[in-house]
Amino acid sequence: MALSKNRIKYIHSLELKKNRKADKVFLAEGPKLVGDLLGHFHCHFLIATAEWLSTYKHLAVEDITEVSEEELSRASLLKTPQQVLAVFRQPDETMDISVINRSLCLALDDVQDPGNLGTIIRLADWFGIEHIFCSPNTVDVYNPKTVQATMGGIARVKLHYTSLPELISSLKDVPVYGTFLDGENMYAQPLSAYGLIVMGNEGNGIGSEVERLVNRKLYIPNYPSERETSESLNVAIATAVVCAEFRRQAASL
Secondary structure, three states: OOOOHHHHHHHHHOOOHHHHHHHOEEEEEOHHHHHHHOOOOOEEEEEEOHHHHOOOOOOOOOOEEEOOHHHHHHHOOOOOOOOEEEEEEOOOOOOOHHHHHOOEEEEEOOOOOHHHHHHHHHHHHHOOOOEEEEOOOOOOOOOHHHHHHHOOHHHOOEEEEOOHHHHHHOOOOOOEEEEEEEEEEHHHOOOOOOEEEEEOEOOOEOOHHHHOOOOEEEEOOOOOOOOOOOOOOOHHHHHHHHHHHHHHHHHOO
């Protein structure tokens, strides 16, 4: 069956959040990413080259269209299409804040860049962090650029969009960490194996309303301390540095 113009138009429409939200779907492209997601999300439809389909002979997907490289390039949102494109159903998520009492979780305060969010999800997956709580103004997890940047991490890390001040205010006796220029040297502080790590907006950091609720202020020191250096770290890089130290300390207990 040939790839219709209407289907190509529909795929392109999923660049917009309102269209993804209306149909509760998201787009993923490439053999690695699609292969990782097939076992975790219901696949609405899939288009792929004969080469890719030859390695997946028993797909549990009803709507499959074999396409040429040229047809795939017309449908793809990538500059270099990669054999397969799939549209998945967004899962129904329920939020259970009690996970913060027994595991390490992330909170993102208005992170705007899709690539940063996707990289943070990938990092969370690497460091065994299964829940990320996002402010309502944080970029949509199902933005195609975010999904691509997760490299499959979206299959194992759950994102919850909620008011961070309300969430943090509801926590009782739980460590809430955040990175600030006036915080304490992260490497000289005992870090908990559970609680919430808040990371802020790319330009403005953690907002004042959330900052007031952070009870463990950390600082990532530059090296050497007296050397003139960049003003700040990219939020995804900072997340990697912080998570690595949390896990290092947990492993040494």
